[in-house]
Amino acid sequence: MIEENSGVQEFISHLIELRTRLIRAVASVFVVFLCLLPVANRLYTWLALPLLKKMPAGGHMIATEVTTPFFVPMKVAGLVAFLIALPYVLSQIWGFIAPGLYSHEKKLALPLIFSSTLLFYCGMLFAYFGVFPFVFGFIANTAPQGVEIMTDIDKYLSFVINMFIAFGLAFETPVAVVLLVKFGVLSVTQLRGARRYVIVGAFIIGAVFTPPDAISQTLLALPLWLLYEVGIIAASRMTPLSKDHPVPLDS
Known part of the structure; x- marks a missing residue:
């Protein structure tokens, strides 16, 4: 009974800590958002500059909904606030999960969190x-x-967010490659052998997520391939986790 109670108390304490860290993370985003509210319209103008510069003389952007001119800059301010507060949000996540990790897992997780964010x-x-x-x-x-x-x-903002997500995820390729090798899913030799398929896949992804012109497609496909090669180089310098830390037979 005593062990049962201690287990329940420990579980409740974890929930309380999780709630505290979530509140801190949300509060940090909200505080930054409040600070950015006075410049929300400027943030949207900055975000729209790449399109505004390419518009013909007299071209301009429009708002088709009554509330769009108010809410769209707010969305941009919220997005920027989240990006600014992201390191602190991740530090809260790390502070919650770190105590439950082994030392070798901490050595792997912290660099991966930092590098993936960057x-x-x-x-x-x-x-x-x-x-x-x-x-x-x-x-x-x-x-x-x-x-x-x-x-x-509003549609421009949706397009920009989709592109940001596509290129942000594409730049995560080295992290994905390193994890595949570290956890023994694939070997460096297998990854090198799959290079030709990765190149073809990169151009297919570029065709799906960018407008149908060769330049835009290449601008996504080429970094994706190069980052794949960077991941292979990084993965070749490490040993799979299963070899470094074999799992006991009785686990």
């Missing part, structure tokens, strides 16, 4: 500065004669 940021920056100018230039140049480009601000 790579996702890099993917978003690459999309904004490297891809958007080509994509929107292609759209503006291929518009039929007599068609005036007037993109809805």
Whole structure:
């Protein structure tokens, strides 16, 4: 009975700690969001610059819903607030799960969390500065004669978020490769042998997530392939987890 009670108390204490850390994480995003509210419209203008610069003279963006001019900048401020607070949010997640990890798992998890976050940021920056100018230039140049480009601000935001997610996830390729090798799912030799299929798959992904022009497709496919090679290089310098830390037979 005593052991049962101690187990229940321990479970409740974990729930309380989880609630506390979730409140801290949400509060951090909310505080940053409040700080960004005065510049929400500027944030949207900055986000729309790649398209605005490619529009023909006199081109502009529109709002097709009554509340869109108010809510869309709020969404942008919320997105930026989450990205700014993300390191703190991840630190709260790490603080909750770290006590339950073994020492070798901590050594693996912390670098992976840091690198995956950094790579996702890099993917978003690459999309904004490297891809958007080509994509929107292609759209503006291929518009039929007599068609005036007037993109809805809400639909533009949805497009941008989808592109950010696509390129952010694409830049996670090295992390995925390292995990596959570390946990013994695939070997470095197998990954090298699958290179040709990865290249073809990268161009297929590029065709699906970007407008149908060769430049935009290549701008996603080429980094995806190069990051795959980076992952192979990083994975070749480590030993699979099963060899480093064999699981006991009685576990």
